[in-house]
Amino acid sequence: MATTLSEAYRDNPLHLHHIIPLDFSSVRTLPDSHAWPQSEDDVHHHHLGVGSRIPIIDLMDPNAMELIGLACEKWGAFQLKNHGIPLRVIEEFEEETKRLFALPTARKMKALRSAAGATGYGRARISPFFPKHMWHEGFTIMGSPFDDAKKIWPNDHAQFCNIVDNYQKQMKVLAEKLTYMIFTILGISEEQKKWGSSTNYNPCEAIQLNFYPCCPEPNRAMGLAPHTDTSLFTILHQSQTNGLQIFKQGAGWVPVHPHPNTLVVHTGDILHILSNKRFLCALHRVMVNSATNRYSLAYFYGPPLDYLLSPLVLHSLPCFRALTVKEYIGIKDKNLGGALTISTGD
Numbered sequence: 001m002a003t004t005l006s007e008a009y010r011d012n013p014l015h016l017h018h019i020i021p022l023d024f025s026s027v028r029t030l031p032d033s034h035a036w037p038q039s040e041d042d043v044h045h046h047h048l049g050v051g052s053r054i055p056i057i058d059l060m061d062p063n064a065m066e067l068i069g070l071a072c073e074k075w076g077a078f079q080l081k082n083h084g085i086p087l088r089v090i091e092e093f094e095e096e097t098k099r100l101f102a103l104p105t106a107r108k109m110k111a112l113r114s115a116a117g118a119t120g121y122g123r124a125r126i127s128p129f130f131p132k133h134m135w136h137e138g139f140t141i142m143g144s145p146f147d148d149a150k151k152i153w154p155n156d157h158a159q160f161c162n163i164v165d166n167y168q169k170q171m172k173v174l175a176e177k178l179t180y181m182i183f184t185i186l187g188i189s190e191e192q193k194k195w196g197s198s199t200n201y202n203p204c205e206a207i208q209l210n211f212y213p214c215c216p217e218p219n220r221a222m223g224l225a226p227h228t229d230t231s232l233f234t235i236l237h238q239s240q241t242n243g244l245q246i247f248k249q250g251a252g253w254v255p256v257h258p259h260p261n262t263l264v265v266h267t268g269d270i271l272h273i274l275s276n277k278r279f280l281c282a283l284h285r286v287m288v289n290s291a292t293n294r295y296s297l298a299y300f301y302g303p304p305l306d307y308l309l310s311p312l313v314l315h316s317l318p319c320f321r322a323l324t325v326k327e328y329i330g331i332k333d334k335n336l337g338g339a340l341t342i343s344t345g346d
């Protein structure tokens with residue numbers, strides 16, 4: 001019985017070629033293995049009106065809660081300013097992330113994710129679902145990064161670990177605040193709301209560091225392939241480089257431009273289920289560019305593994321059958337985009 005998030009991911013071992021990234025520092029042209037066919041959506045450039053931009057919400061705004069509700073319904077994502085996370089905490093972690101990915105490949109490979117593992121260095125977990133490789137390196141953290149950091153920096157891992165712990169603590173406070181607001185919007189009872197903050201209830205947390213090196217042929221490459229996040233929601237910091245896009249019905253791929261000291265929040269599959277489809281979970285992807293390395297820090301937050309997921313608010317029939325977080329993770333690991341459909345139970 002899996003009790004930690006990393007154990008929950010162990011059931012679906014990957015092949016090494018789905019884990020080891022290309023040594024991007026040594027390639028000068030785009031290999032065929034990394035060349036993606038361009039789709040209609042990419043060639044078409046939609047004109048975006050004001051209503052077609054992902055909302056930026058000020059957490060100190062008296063209407064913040066209502067605006068978050070609307071953004072989750074219309075977009076499944078929003079940007080958040082005045083979020084209360086000290087700028088220094090984010091900057092420090094971005095610097096550590098750059099220091100990590102700048103290491104020689106051989107050093108990073110010391111913390112390579114194992115076939116049945118969930119943490120450490122390597123390609124995105126969704127890689128096996130796509131025929132081409134992504135222009136991307138990742139580093140996944142669940143709980144303490146100590147074991148993986150020690151493999152990379154045998155003697156001076158303390159700085160990295162402290163900065164990660166600090167970031168994680170700060171993110172958790174923000175995540176609990178957002179959970180409370182979102183549950184209030186959904187009209188969830190005081191009793192049910194407590195899981196996010198109660199002391200004997202351990203939420204699932206994970207951090208993914210993403211690195212998208214400059215790419216010689218960015219138009220034919222893919223940084224991170226389209227996916228939805230498995231979380232309740234994800235809080236993302238992107239370095240000041242474009243690339244993130246969200247798919248919006250009727251508008252196509254909409255860019256999420258970075259703004260200083262602004263975090264992106266993605267509604268995840270779990271919130272989509274709990275809200276009985278009232279809140280969207282946005283399909284998103286990352287494009288690369290030829291001039292700048294891009295980095296992002298994603299914090300995934302969700303209910304405990306044994307938490308029974310079933311729509312919490314019902315104005316109509318439930319769209320999903322009841323299943324635990326752990327069961328949902330298992331279905332997603334084998335079906336990716338099909339997981340939500342399978343979970344409807346019909």
Ligand SMILES: C=C1C[C@]23C[C@H]1CC[C@H]2[C@@]12CCC[C@@](C)(C(=O)O1)[C@H]2[C@@H]3C(=O)O
Pocket residue numbers: 005124125126127140205206208227228229230231298300332
């Ligand atoms: C807690 C999580 C959430 C994971 C799996 C696990 C650790 C790494 C996360 C990501 C990060 C990159 C995109 C994604 C789609 C991927 O490939 O790995 C995410 C996935 C998910 O949201 O399902």
Ligand SMILES: O=C(O)CCC(=O)C(=O)O
Pocket residue numbers: 208210224229236238244284286295296298
């Ligand atoms: O790099 C980004 O901006 C997005 C990363 C992402 O979607 C993820 O880690 O799940």
Ligand SMILES: [Fe+2]
Pocket residue numbers: 227228229234284
């Ligand atoms: Fe994502």
